[in-house]
Amino acid sequence: MLTAIAIDDEHMALEVIKSHAAKVPFLELEAVFSDAIRGFDYHKTQPVDLIFLDINMPDISGIDLAGMLQTETMVVFTTAYSAYAVKGFELNALDYLLKPFSLSRFLQACQKARDWKELQPAETNGHVFIKTSEGQIKVNFSDLLFCEATGNYVTLYLEGEKVITRMTFKELEKLLPSFFIRTHRSFLVNKNRIEKIEKHQVQIREHRIPISQSYSGFL
Incomplete structure (x- = not known):
């Protein structure tokens, strides 16, 4: 973004x-x-x-x-x-x-x-630190599958775990490299981890993430 x-x-x-x-x-x-x-x-x-x-x-x-x-x-x-x-x-x-x-x-x-x-090379750092209720957690970009926004909270879905942070998508997008893209107003996905693209959803592992019409042209 x-x-x-x-x-x-x-x-x-x-x-x-x-x-x-x-x-x-x-x-x-x-x-x-x-x-x-x-x-x-x-x-x-x-x-x-x-x-x-x-x-x-x-x-x-x-x-x-x-x-x-x-x-x-x-x-x-x-x-x-x-x-x-x-x-x-x-x-x-x-x-x-x-x-x-x-x-x-x-x-x-x-x-x-x-x-x-x-x-830009700034995107090759490979990780970001996310603030949670338990402190700062290191998140590797390669392990981050997708993010889901709910109000002022975002759930980050990683390999084998979830991280919940009090943050808006606007704030999160400034921390992530550009291969994280919106498929929906509430979902931000790692384009490199997409396994299948269908008309109304993308698949990453066992997760199926919706694609809204507004974002369908930018995958």
Whole structure:
């Protein structure tokens, strides 16, 4: 799952991004900002994978703001001015969307971001520590079959055991590598452990996990 924010001083532009983002199942648009400084401050305390960033803004340009971001943050510039494209790519922007942009073009940029995230070496650490009522438990990614969300709790199904933690899927997805994918709003599965894919479910060992229509195209 990609996490993102959008920063643009035009209200209509933010509404377009919100509308497009709602149609991309692997993208979670956490917040939008018409004030560039507020958006930058949000990202410092709650980092996201991707920022949709306007260039021509009154207080600080998107070009200058992009130069202040952490190097691992992906940036997709959104602007009505094609003259900024070269400068944008000089800053290693992932993509450049020229307004008005279609849903298909927006999806293309999101897919590029997801592909880039999957290539990052941070995902090869091999494990994560999960907080439980009994303390921190080490969970190896290779042993984690799937996760099921129930309210503010998540059950992690491992080889031969279960781990229950008080956490939302949003929080968990930030800890897991991108080969963990949603098949349903309540299920997150290890794509590498899927043994069979059917129309409405996937099978991992003896478990059959539902596939909802919203997530059916991303297995």
